[in-house]
Amino acid sequence: MTKHIANWKLIKQIAIEWMPKNNDKRISLEELEKLFIAKHPERNPVNVSPDTRMLTVNSNSRLSYLYIFGCPSSGKKIRNSHLENNKEAEYPRKSSEKNEKDFFFHIETEDSSLFELYDSKKHGKWKIELDRNNINKLKKIE
Template structure:
């Protein structure tokens, strides 16, 4: 039995391959979806857009995944009431190329939605933190 690989990992792999062949040029969401369908016809492509945005440091959509995919950071720990059994999540969580889920940076154009490989020197650092109402917020720092 083969081990199941999450769609977001496949998307990331597709992007790495495509970018290495195209001189690290940004890829459109449309191209990512087409490549995903071509490489993995047995998979449902419905979440390619959502999974891509989950991997994007400057996408507010990733805030929805924080409770599932939040990773440790150097920030202080707080209790997150949305987690089962009062598990703790660490905040603030800063972006880092070392974090496997901090992969893309989103560039919006008139014609398309482009995603390039995240580079903190070029794109700056991004932080996920809780505001006064315990709502996740994304901030460029």
């Protein structure tokens, strides 16, 4: 039996393959969904949008993915299997190209919603921190 690959990993793979072939280096959510359906017809595309936003450093939607960031809205730290040695998540959690889930940067234009590969030199650094009410907040730091 083959190991199941998460949809978000397939979305990244599609973007990595598609972007170099296109001069703009940006991809719309609609294009990602079409490519996902074409490449993985056996998969349900319903999560392409939320998974893409989960991978986007400047998307508030990613704040709800507690298993990635390690802290529910109550402020209680939880174990995070994605971190080395199953450590508790550190706050604030800063964006990094080394983190496999810091992949896209969202650009809203007049006509469309586009995603490009995250580059901290171009897009700045982002962090997820707890506010004084122990709620996850997204903030640009550079």
